[in-house]
Amino acid sequence: MSYSSRFPRPVCLLSLALSLALLSCEKEPVDRLPAATQKGKNTAGFLVDGEAWLPKPSTLNPGNNPVNGYWAQTTKGPILGLSFSDKSLDTPSGLSITLRGVLGPGTYPLNQEPHINLGEGRSAYGSYYRLEPAPAVRYYTGPTATGTVTLTRLDLVKHIASGTFEFTPLEDGGTRTVQITKGRFDVRLRE
Template structure:
């Protein structure tokens, strides 16, 4: 009986460890409470941002909201740390106000794109590619912004990547 109980406990512990390992292989839930999560499908592969404090790493998983004159700006950076470091940057710039709605992604200055350090390649939105970012929640008082995104981006060699099912739920700084 003791041997069976030990085996059951071992199986439970192994399966719980497996679930934690697999969390990096599934997209985070679509939430709207400032959990500092983000992810997308990048060329058919799951890409998950590392959870960290909003401004703990310069250029890390940071989100900023600012007001310049009568124009508002939102910058969302999602960073993945694995065998390589990669990031997705989303911008909503020079709008009357940030609110829950869909914004078109077009070439800079509204979007930077996707960048990977494995081969130091940056993919940008170009006139022939595009996408959208949908703000589903913008809470000025709690400093939370949430939403979804998708886009296509191109590198200098003409290779296009497809980013789909993107989502973020971030606390922002001002």
């Protein structure tokens, strides 16, 4: 008995068409991002110039968490810090956000000069870095390269910070920018 006599021709063609359709379907970049949750799941993601970016642990130390956050009361007021990193050997990169005066949900601007060496005196800013391909490059928000973070949850009892962000940081010492869009995070804050 031949193959064509066992399966009617329309069924074979339909199966072939469905298989090709499934193979050709690729998720949109935004569909690869984690859901926007508020449960402290330690998830994050965003688009960099339209391409999905997700945190990844170190290839050499897979137990190292690539999603981190903290909230602290300092002598200069409360500060919220978030950092997300791709520590894999093929695409090392990351993003960090520092916010001042954060006491609850709301929208916070990223429009101040980044003073990354001032400890408690750090200003509100966002940064993105890429280590490969060489040379490494860092981008920062500031008065002319702005953005926002919208906190949808800040629970200091359960140690959870969740929200969204978008910004267009400027290359450190240069003129290039990157578009950080559709950012989302759901972080368990360090105690």
